Amino acid sequence: xxxxxxxxxxxxxxxxxxxxxxxxxxxxxxxxxxxxxxxxxxxxxxxxxxxxxxxxxxxxxxxxxxxxxxxxxxxxxxxxxxxxxxxxxxxxxxxxxxxxxxxxxxxxxxxxxxxxxxxxxxxxxxxxxxxxxxxxxxxxxxxxxxxxxxxxxxxxxxxxxxxxxxxx
Amino acid sequence: xxxxxxxxxxxxxxxxxxxxxxxxxxxxxxxxxxxxxxxxxxxxxxxxxxxxxxxxxxxxxxxxxxxxxxxxxxxxxxxxxxxxxxxxxxxxxxxxxxxxxxxxxxxxxxxxxxxxxxxxxxxxxxxxxxxxxxxxxxxxxxxxxxxxxxxxxxxxxxxxxxxxxxxxxxxxxxxxxxxxxxxxxxxxxxxxxxxxxxxxxxxxxxxxxxxxxxxxxxxxxxxxxxxxxxxxxxxxxxxxxxxxxxxxxxxxxxxxxxxxxxxxxxxxxxxxxxxxxxxxxxxxxxxxxxxxxxxxxxxxxxxxxxxxxxxxxxxxxxxxxxxxxxxxxxxxxxxxxxxxxxxxxxxxxxxxxxxxxxxxxxxxxxxxxxxxxxxxxxxxxxxxxxxxxxxxxxxxxxxxxxxxxxxxxxxxxxxxxxxxxxxxxxxxxxxxxxxxxxxxx
Numbered sequence: 001x002x003x004x005x006x007x008x009x010x011x012x013x014x015x016x017x018x019x020x021x022x023x024x025x026x027x028x029x030x031x032x033x034x035x036x037x038x039x040x041x042x043x044x045x046x047x048x049x050x051x052x053x054x055x056x057x058x059x060x061x062x063x064x065x066x067x068x069x070x071x072x073x074x075x076x077x078x079x080x081x082x083x084x085x086x087x088x089x090x091x092x093x094x095x096x097x098x099x100x101x102x103x104x105x106x107x108x109x110x111x112x113x114x115x116x117x118x119x120x121x122x123x124x125x126x127x128x129x130x131x132x133x134x135x136x137x138x139x140x141x142x143x144x145x146x147x148x149x150x151x152x153x154x155x156x157x158x159x160x161x162x163x164x165x166x167x168x
Numbered sequence: 169x170x171x172x173x174x175x176x177x178x179x180x181x182x183x184x185x186x187x188x189x190x191x192x193x194x195x196x197x198x199x200x201x202x203x204x205x206x207x208x209x210x211x212x213x214x215x216x217x218x219x220x221x222x223x224x225x226x227x228x229x230x231x232x233x234x235x236x237x238x239x240x241x242x243x244x245x246x247x248x249x250x251x252x253x254x255x256x257x258x259x260x261x262x263x264x265x266x267x268x269x270x271x272x273x274x275x276x277x278x279x280x281x282x283x284x285x286x287x288x289x290x291x292x293x294x295x296x297x298x299x300x301x302x303x304x305x306x307x308x309x310x311x312x313x314x315x316x317x318x319x320x321x322x323x324x325x326x327x328x329x330x331x332x333x334x335x336x337x338x339x340x341x342x343x344x345x346x347x348x349x350x351x352x353x354x355x356x357x358x359x360x361x362x363x364x365x366x367x368x369x370x371x372x373x374x375x376x377x378x379x380x381x382x383x384x385x386x387x388x389x390x391x392x393x394x395x396x397x398x399x400x401x402x403x404x405x406x407x408x409x410x411x412x413x414x415x416x417x418x419x420x421x422x423x424x425x426x427x428x429x430x431x432x433x434x435x436x437x438x439x440x441x442x443x444x445x446x447x448x449x450x451x452x453x454x455x456x457x458x459x460x461x462x463x464x465x466x467x468x469x470x471x472x473x474x475x476x477x478x479x480x481x482x483x484x485x486x487x488x489x490x491x492x493x494x495x496x497x498x499x500x501x502x503x504x505x506x507x508x509x510x511x512x513x514x515x516x517x518x519x520x521x522x523x524x525x526x527x528x529x530x531x532x533x534x535x536x537x538x539x540x541x542x543x544x545x546x547x548x549x550x551x552x553x554x555x556x557x558x559x560x561x562x563x564x565x566x567x568x569x570x571x572x573x574x575x576x577x578x579x580x581x582x583x584x585x586x587x588x589x590x591x592x593x594x595x596x597x598x599x600x601x602x603x604x605x606x607x608x609x
Contacts, residue, residue: 074338
């Protein structure tokens with residue numbers, strides 16, 4: 001509480017402000033763009049830190065607690081740091097039938113992380129995701145912005161190199 | 169240009185998206201040109217009512233009737249809204265992605281005509297975060313329409329104006345529930361609202377609002393262009409139009425096809441989907457996504473439409489079927505779905521927030537060999553409380569119970585084998601270290 005307020009509330013960047021204000025321009029009041037603003041800042045910073053949350057809340061004229069209630073409701077707003085690329089492995093029913101559990105085990109072993117964790121080199125965060133809407137190509141996952149369909153253990157080996165393979 | 173498959177006429181084999189000029193070449197935006205400023209909104213509403221189009225998002229509510237509740241005269245000053253529900257997250261459902269990625273303009277034209285019919289002046293596409301290609305294509309399609317004067321002020325020189333925006337969700341299944349979607353679009357947590365008031369009267373920011381599914385809205389321009397009788401003639405049964413049907417699971421050719429409404433299930437699973445993969449047999453299937461009741465082999469000759477599937481004790485839902493094969497454990501299958509719904513509950517109503525995780529835990533106990541007959545009785549008791557319409561604000565919890573209740577009916581011996589200690593999981597193809605090799609071999 002005694003810290004300098006400017007340390008706790010860094011400025012939003014000009015580009016972040018421009019993007020958020022473009023949303024506010026067609027909304028009836030600033031709080032209406034809370035989710036858009038969280039997504040915009042996350043796109044630039046990777047995740048939503050307490051400092052980012054405070055800065056957005058102040059810009060939208062709402063309490064940080066209220067904004068945090070919104071941020072934590074949604075699966076794809078990250079309130080903890082994530083790696084360079086987020087792995088979203090579909091765990092819904094068709095992918096589960098087609099081998100989700102084997103893939104989950106294999107990816108965890110290769111990257112040395114459990115679900116919810118980030119690799120030591122900060123390359124990947126490994127998360128489960130609900131049905132990705134590509135069930136005819138199950139099992140599927142997203143790595144960053146890329147969708148991988150009909151994935152097999154070979155796909156996993158190709159995409160994710162182990163630390164030993166990188167060192168070699 | 170195929171008239172018997174209006175929704176997928178621009179869906180190319182190679183999945184290359186149909187852009188603005190190709191859409192125009194194939195007759196696109198003719199319905200818009202012929203309608204706006206030339207027919208009254210009341211004329212359009214009558215055509216949609218006569219067509220008997222029913223909502224393709226899962227509930228099957230008649231679209232014309234839904235629209236007719238929007239106040240048209242003596243409306244207090246302010247906006248009216250049309251929202252496209254493109255938050256496709258129902259497990260096993262992959263139909264809206266197909267049309268948005270292959271023919272984005274079809275959705276935009278359908279939305280403009282729908283907005284015109286209810287005289288909405290602002291429209292939103294509420295799309296899930298993971299559909300990146302669809303987002304890009306839809307934003308481009310909207311920009312094209314502004315440039316050509318199909319969106320914006322005084323469309324085609326008429327006194328009708330419409331603005332359209334894409335809202336990208338931050339990921340929650342409950343956003344597919346229309347009042348939860350509206351709260352989310354207002355920047356809030358996606359808790360469903362109590363009804364009444366219904367969104368048609370008091371929706372987004374307290375204003376009249378219509379929320380429709382992607383596939384529903386894509387039908388609109390075709391119906392307005394070719395008429396209600398044409399639309400009815402597409403179907404094999406009393407539910408009119410075509411339907412995007414899908415099959416996923418262990419079939420030879422999983423996919424999504426536009427077929428006449430009422431196509432027999434056997435033709436879809438055994439014909440278009442190629443039948444079961446070698447070495448697998450059909451045990452059952454969910455006809456329309458994760459929140460529908462199981463049907464089994466005895467139902468294969470039923471017509472796939474709202475009425476028939478409803479009478480068989482399930483729902484057509486989204487029309488995308490999930491196959492349960494003989495080497496996948498029904499208890500695990502159901503547990504996967506119950507866990508999904510437990511995670512995606514918004515947490516507002518007690519039966520859903522606390523009941524679904526409890527059901528998941530009981531299923532886990534049974535699957536891990538710790539279950540008793542009392543646990544099966546507990547599941548049945550919970551299913552009655554959680555599954556009863558009216559115990560919760562929205563349909564998430566009742567939907568979550570549909571595979572469980574029907575699973576206990578059709579696959580009871582599997583539950584009893586676990587409880588009796590005689591379940592043999594070495595036959596399950598999707599378990600790590602399974603003796604039967606699955607798709608990852």
